[in-house]
Amino acid sequence: MPTSAAAPPGPLDGILVVSIDQAVAGPLCTMRLADAGARVIKIEAGEGDRARDYDKALGSTSAAFGWLNRGKESVVLNLKDPGDLALAKAMLAKADVFVQNLAPGATDRLGLGAAQLLAEFPRLIVVDIMGYGRGTPYAAKRAYDMLVQSESGICAVTGTPDVPSKVGISIADIGTGTNAYCAVLEALLQRGRTGRGLAIEVAMFDAMSEWMSLPLLHYDYMGVETARYGLSHASVYPYRPYHCADGDIVVSIQSTAEWVRFCTAVLHLPDLAKDPRFIDNWARVQNRDALDAAVHEVFTPRSCEEMIARLEAGQIAWARVSTLHDLSVHPALRRIAVEMPGGERVEMPRPAGRPVASGSKVPVLGADSARIRAEFAPGAAPAACSRA
Known part of the structure; x- marks a missing residue:
């Protein structure tokens, strides 16, 4: 150096x-x-x-x-x-x-x-x-x-x-x-x-x-006890890794506009954006299992490269789950x-x-x-x- x-x-x-x-x-x-x-x-x-x-x-x-x-x-x-x-x-x-x-x-x-x-x-x-x-x-x-x-x-x-x-x-x-x-x-x-x-x-x-503060406020004022979800977010959804044919990609949806782009540009399922079960963030949090099943149907058979290209085209934030070796380089x-x-x-x-x-x-x-x-x-x- x-x-x-x-x-x-x-x-x-x-x-x-x-x-x-x-x-x-x-x-x-x-x-x-x-x-x-x-x-x-x-x-x-x-x-x-x-x-x-x-x-x-x-x-x-x-x-x-x-x-x-x-x-x-x-x-x-x-x-x-x-x-x-x-x-x-x-x-x-x-x-x-x-x-x-x-x-x-x-x-x-x-x-x-x-x-x-x-x-x-x-x-x-x-x-x-x-x-x-x-x-x-x-x-x-x-x-x-x-x-x-x-x-x-x-x-x-x-x-x-x-x-x-x-x-x-x-x-x-x-x-x-x-x-x-x-x-x-x-x-x-x-x-x-x-x-x-x-x-x-x-x-x-x-x-x-x-x-x-966030889980405590949810508990004190909503009576909701935040559960453990591993790499999935407890109160923002979808915000988790999805399996592709050759690896995992973490996807983050933070707004209604991003959710619509995710459904149209990434999943190619525009009607999913209007599904009452997923119409807003809290609905998606409550129905995460059904949402994950739909997303995995699209991600699982495809490569990381293809899905990353779709995420980029839809302007959706994503990341890989890095190992310590990945961080080192x-x-x-x-x-x-x-x-x-x-x-x-x-x-x-x-x-x-x-x-x-x-x-x-x-x-x-x-x-x-x-x-x-x-x-x-x-x-x-x-x-x-x-x-x-």
Whole structure:
């Protein structure tokens, strides 16, 4: 991959972020901040972020750690040691943002709770990422991705009619980290107007229950309990894969106009568009089995190539069900190059919305400890870090 030119300063250039984060949700938030140009210092214990050793997919580190920790600095501190704890507080005194996703109550016990920090450093933005919101009966409960998917009802609407399933990626962690990143950006804008920091609470359960709004609203206000339909959509129809002679094609119908075009240009059954059983979306949802039988009669004996040509002619959205191999070679996949702690160069998907320059590095555990200790030691010269 050709070496990219040095990237211009990002929108968060001059912002100092200190994190005590691990696994996925916290590191994703701080990676986004680093991608945007912030300086991110990751405080790790002597054994490091547990995600470093999930596997050795990338040689010197795991796939998860390599994905989520580019562009950061690593300092090893023992926060139970008074000297190291004092150094951490010296870092926070100069920081703009503090992000943590330790176990419930851990930062409070260290004297690094949000209320304590804001009393000392009123311009600091403190982000606590947790499983369940404070003030709820679940506040002290430990939380991991699949546990939150289960508790929030995600698994109740995911899978087949017979078998509930989690989503195959860590959506609770990823959604929470993304929400935390957005909240930090809003807090920085607010601080620019008020001059004051903010305590932000981002709960994984809140993130997932908000994503469950559609099935929850259907249940609360229509008495409809969303069923599991595998690759079929629960409330928009037809929106599912159909079998062709040599593979499957996912078809999506989102409007009455598309339904009419689907019947005429794709199925060559114009009268089907007027059938009372299928006259609108909710009717099609209620009569999905009869609709599927009619559609499969057309799709099953024909090739994917022929049906894709018809879908294109009818301006109907479609997709294939890609395997991981298909994704790896997909013509729409854009990548960036990232250097791992052992020097390996790894290509990974480019983050949406921001062309991160290749050459970002994932830190060796404690690689920046000596420099950071010197920089933030009592009496050290002020760091060149502007504050928004």
